[in-house]
Amino acid sequence: MTLLILGIVLWWLAHLFKRIAPAQRAALGDPGKGLVALALAISVVLMVIGYRGADFVPVYTPFPGMGHLNNLLMLISVFLFGVGGTKGSLYPRMRHPMLIGTVVWSVAHLLVNGDLASILLFGGIGLWAVVAMAAINHAGPWARPSDGRGVKGDLMNLAGTVVLFAIIAGIHIWLGHNPFIGTYG
Numbered sequence: 001m002t003l004l005i006l007g008i009v010l011w012w013l014a015h016l017f018k019r020i021a022p023a024q025r026a027a028l029g030d031p032g033k034g035l036v037a038l039a040l041a042i043s044v045v046l047m048v049i050g051y052r053g054a055d056f057v058p059v060y061t062p063f064p065g066m067g068h069l070n071n072l073l074m075l076i077s078v079f080l081f082g083v084g085g086t087k088g089s090l091y092p093r094m095r096h097p098m099l100i101g102t103v104v105w106s107v108a109h110l111l112v113n114g115d116l117a118s119i120l121l122f123g124g125i126g127l128w129a130v131v132a133m134a135a136i137n138h139a140g141p142w143a144r145p146s147d148g149r150g151v152k153g154d155l156m157n158l159a160g161t162v163v164l165f166a167i168i169a170g171i172h173i174w175l176g177h178n179p180f181i182g183t184y185g
Contacts, residue, residue, distance in 0.1 A: 001050065001054050001055070001116075001117065001120070002050070003046045003047075003049050003050030003053065004046070004047055004050025004051050004054055004117060004120055004121060005050070005120065006046050006050070007042075007043045007044070007045070007046030007047030007048075007049075007050055008043070008047060008120065008121065008124040008125070008128075010039055010040075010042060010043035010046065011040065011043040011044075011047065011124075011125065011128065012124075012128050012131075013039070014036050014039035014040045014043060015040070015128065015132060016128075016131070016132065016135065017036060019135045019136075019139065047121060050117075051117050051118075051121050054115075054116070054117035055117075056115050056117075057115055057116035057117070058114060058115055058116075059114050059115060059116055059119055060114040061114055062111060062112050062113065062114050063111075066111045066112045067112055067179060067180070067181055069108070069111055070108045070109070070111050070112045070179065071179055071180070073104050073105075073107060073108035073111070074104075074105065074108050074165065074168070074179075075161060075165055076101075076104050077101045077102070077104040077105040077108060078101070078161045078164050078165050078168070079101075079157060079158070079161045080094075080097045080098065080100055080101030080104060081097070081098050081101045082156075082157040082160050082161060082164075083097035083098075083101075083157065084097055084098060085157075086149065086153040086154070086156040086157035086160065087145075087147065087148040087149045087153045088148065088149060088150065088151070088152075088153030088154035088155075088156070088157050089148070089150050089151060089153070089154050090154075091145060091148045091149075091153065092144055092145050092146060092148055095133075095136075095137075095142045096132075096133045096136065099129040099130075099132055099133045100129075100133075102125060102126065102128075102129035103126050103129045103130060105122075105125075105126075106122045106123065106125055106126025106127075106129065107126065109121075109122040110122050110123060110126070
């Protein structure tokens with residue numbers, strides 16, 4: 001569990017470094033981006049190893065059938081992740097689509113995982129996304145983008161969402177966690 005917690009803490013620190021210590025981050029210049037990226041890569045490795053190696057400590061029992069709601073929320077989450085890249089009709093309407101997608105991802109996973117490691121991982125990342133949105137909002141007003149692709153961007157995002165969701169589902173099946181059974185155990 002220690003590696004999982006270290007990974008989550010490093011994830012938070014690397015992402016919030018610019019907000020917590022702006023002068024130090026600015027002093028690092030462009031090489032600082034590489035250091036932050038390295039810290040994030042290490043944090044992901046620590047979280048994966050820590051999560052996979054954590055003992056199963058049950059905290060709550062998910063309701064039966066929540067896997068279906070999880071899948072719907074995951075489709076929404078993956079779509080939100082693509083909003084900024086494809087610049088569809090939501091692009092000029094949402095300030096934090098990726099962070100909102102992260103919160104949706106977190107909730108989706110907490111619906112089907114009631115063990116301590118899952119609460120730490122999914123809850124920790126979801127909480128980070130909420131804090132990150134608040135920190136960004138506190139830093140200044142949003143300059144609403146005026147460019148975008150409209151419906152064309154939405155269709156691109158929808159196609160990408162379906163493909164990426166299939167890949168994610170395939171990886172989960174390969175790891176022994178079939179997301180289409182409806183009830184996990």
